[in-house]
Amino acid sequence: MRRHLGLILSAFLVVAAAAASAQTHPALKEAALPPLLPVALLAEGDAQTRSSFQIAPDGRSIAWLQRVGGRRQVHLTPIEGGDPIVIRMARDVGAFQ
Secondary structure: OHHHHHHHHHHHHHHHHHHHHOOOOHHHOOOOOOOOOOOHHHHOOOHHHEEEEEEOOOOOEEEEEEEEOOEEEEEEEEOOOOOOEEEOOOOOOOOOO
16 A cells, blocks of 8 residues: 555656646746645655545645544644644544535
8 A cells, every 4th residue: 555655646746747847838937836735745644544635725734634543533734834733523534625
């Protein structure tokens, strides 16, 4: 499983790098593109217990599900750095928005 995650992450990085460097459309030459998402936000910790990554609509934070004490909980962290906040629930969280 860890090997597959590494391959997926590597493929994502190759596609992201190609997309970032291949701004050939005339409308993109002068465009102010947002900064790339730091890969460390997705790669830190135990990758086998993290899933369902979502970027906030305002683009300032990222959330995901991760097991804490045997239960899947929502974690939220600012994209520009900072400690994650764990939103603790009495039950496993299956999905969130």
